[in-house]
Every structure is written in C-alpha cells, then in structure tokens.
Amino acid sequence: MTTNYNIPESIDQALAMINEAGGQARFIAGGTDLMVHRRQGNENSPSLIDISRLGELQQLKIEDGKLVIGAGVTLHQLAVHPEIEKAFPLLKTAAESIASPVIRKSATVGGNLLVDNRCVYFNQSEFWRQAVGLCLKCGGEYCLATGGKKACYSVFVSDLAPALIALGASVNVLSSEGQKAMPVEQLYSNIGLEPLSLPEGALITEISVPVRPAAKTWFAKLRPRKSVDFTNLTMAICFDEEKQEVKIAVSGADMGPAVHCEAVPFNYEDVLKSLRKNCRMVDNLFYPRSYRRKMLEVYLKQGLSETGLL
Ligand SMILES: Cc1cc2nc3c(=O)[nH]c(=O)nc-3n(C[C@H](O)[C@H](O)[C@H](O)COP(=O)(O)OP(=O)(O)OC[C@H]3O[C@@H](n4cnc5c(N)ncnc54)[C@H](O)[C@@H]3O)c2cc1C
Ligand code: SF4
Incomplete structure (x- = not known):
C-alpha cells in the first residue's frame, strides 16, 4: 500500500487537507498507535496528515x-x-x-x-x-x-x-x-x-x-508488567475538598470511560454499584473479566481511602 504523506504548516492547512481528502485521510501525531494498526491491517487510509510539527x-x-x-x-x-x-x-x-x-x-x-x-x-x-x-x-x-x-x-x-x-x-x-x-x-x-x-x-x-489547589488525587493501573503493557483497568480519582465533590473515572473496563461524580459524603455501595453498571467488561483483555471486576472494587476502596474519603 502506498501512502500519500502530507506535512501541513499550520492548523488551517491541516484542516483544509483533511476536508479535501473527504474521509480518505487520517491525522498522524506520534504515530505510536496509528502505525501499529496500519501494520496489522486494521487501518488503511490512503493519506496521512502529519500534525507532529x-x-x-x-x-x-x-x-x-x-x-x-x-x-x-x-x-x-x-x-x-x-x-x-x-x-x-x-x-x-x-x-x-x-x-x-x-x-x-x-x-x-x-x-x-x-x-x-x-x-x-x-x-x-x-x-x-x-x-x-x-x-x-x-x-x-x-x-x-x-x-x-x-x-x-x-x-x-x-x-x-x-x-x-x-x-x-x-x-x-x-x-x-x-x-x-x-x-x-x-x-x-x-x-x-x-x-x-x-x-x-x-x-x-x-x-x-x-487548577485545583484543594484536590487530593489517586491513580492506579492494572497490567501484567510495569511498562509497555496496555491497561486492563485504570482508575483515577479527584477529591476536591473545596467543592466537597469526588470524580472517579475508569478506563480498561468498558467501550468508553466510566465516570462517576458525587457530592461528599456519599454512600460507598451506591458508588460501587454505579461503576459496576457502567463497566461492561467481557473476556477480551489479558486478565479475565472476573479478576478485573474484583479489582474494580479493590481500586475503588483503596483510592477512596487514600484520598481520605473512606
Ligand atoms: C508498545 C506500546 C505500548 C503502549 N501502551 C499504551 C498504554 O499503556 N496506554 C495508552 O493509553 N496507550 C498506549 N499505547 C498507545 C500509544 O502509544 C499512546 O496512546 C499514544 O499516546 C498515542 O499518541 P500518538 O501521538 O502516537 O497517536 P497517533 O498514533 O499518531 O494517533 C492516534 C489516533 O489519534 C488521532 N490523532 C492524533 N492526534 C490528533 C489530534 N490532535 N486531533 C485529532 N486526531 C488526532 C490519529 O488520527 C489516530 O487516530 C502504546 C503503544 C505501544 C506501541
Ligand atoms: S469485542 Fe468482539 S467485535 Fe469487538 S473487537 Fe473484540 S471480538 Fe471483535
């Protein structure tokens, strides 16, 4: 497959190029995701527009x-x-x-x-x-x-x-x-x-x-090795003490991010129930679904207690 590789000099030019291509082009930045998909035959747009410069x-x-x-x-x-x-x-x-x-x-x-x-x-x-x-x-x-x-x-x-x-x-x-x-x-x-x-x-x-000077935050990522591996479950928590609000976001668990935002104080069981409902896991990553579901609860408890909420 030959690729028509374009290097725009401005945002305006990049947008003009992609509009002109009418769905036949993709932006490429670092290329660390896109190029892997192209090598595996999962992406085959004839044109690439390099926005990295x-x-x-x-x-x-x-x-x-x-x-x-x-x-x-x-x-x-x-x-x-x-x-x-x-x-x-x-x-x-x-x-x-x-x-x-x-x-x-x-x-x-x-x-x-x-x-x-x-x-x-x-x-x-x-x-x-x-x-x-x-x-x-x-x-x-x-x-x-x-x-x-x-x-x-x-x-x-x-x-x-x-x-x-x-x-x-x-x-x-x-x-x-x-x-x-x-x-x-x-x-x-x-x-x-x-x-x-x-x-x-x-x-x-x-x-x-x-900027949230009064925020306490927490992050965890589940994967076989500490480097290179994609996530099997990632959770980020931000507790804003000033607003008395906690926001929890999860990846590696559904087709999009699972998000839960709640005023403090809250009922832990309700938060867990809501996250479980929004994390429709199936067996399609390295770790089994049953283990990832269990880890969702482990991370939630750990994250909330380390941000002082449990
Ligand atoms: C071995 C390996 C391990 C990896 N591990 C992880 C990991 O642990 N976690 C993780 O999240 N990712 C991981 N990645 C994936 C990837 O490296 C990252 O997600 C990276 O941040 C993608 O950025 P990029 O600039 O390379 O994107 P690209 O590959 O250039 O582009 C990715 C997609 O975004 C589009 N795009 C890029 N920039 C823009 C923009 N400004 N506007 C509109 N569209 C845009 C492209 O068209 C393409 O569809 C891994 C990749 C490899 C090869
Ligand atoms: S979840 Fe099912 S349809 Fe989607 S990529 Fe995996 S096997 Fe294919």
Missing part, C-alpha cells in the same frame, strides 16, 4: 488558573514538566504509566485521548485474524469475545483520559463545523465499533485543566 499544538503552560496542554505535547514533556509535577501529580503519574520511556518521547496527549479501543481478537496480525475468523470490528458477522453477540465490546484504554476527566478537563476541537470546547468525556460514544463521538476530520487542538 505544528508549533500551534505544542503549548504547555499554567495561566489564569488553568493548565493548557497543546494536543501535540508529548507524554514525556508532560511527565517531566516541573510545574505539572507540583500542581498536577495525577497527570504526571498517568503519563508515566503509558507505554515505555522511548515511546513516550513520540506519543502525544491528543493521540492518547484518541487511541483506538482494544481487544485480543482485534489487535492481531491480519494472518491471525483471518485464521481465527473475522469478528464484527474487522468486518465479520459477530463478536468473538462474547461468543456471538451482535455488538462490539472493544475496550477503551487511554490512561491519560481518566486522569483528565477526574480533574474536570475540557478539550478544544476544530472541524469543518467550527470550534467547540467540551468536557473530555464527551469525546467518546461508548460504542465499540465507533468509539469516538467527533465530526469527521476533527482536530483536537488543546486540553484545558482547571
């Missing part, structure tokens, strides 16, 4: 009570920024939990928010998938992970998204429909086959996170 997407600053992160900032830049370490330890921990040090030097924040959903039947070579039989997400007739359902349960795996959602971050999106700012959780449809809820050709330009 756009200076307009590189800002990283704390100003007017908020942190502004350009979509093109790398996970490494986010993790080593001294002010972020002080004001947003949750973001540093989440960024450092992703992939490996080398990958984090290319992988971007925008790309992480839009990382594709995963499933052991999907993230395989074309040869493997053909041999086993194609599932719904690869053009087959039913879901292999559930033994025949007509829905896809591929898992939302971004580790930065739960941290940003817990902190109440919003994202700025540009498309042919104009500019829109929305809470990070609204990027997602929670539908396995089409996990994003964005207009075609939309570009994330920046993420904005309110």
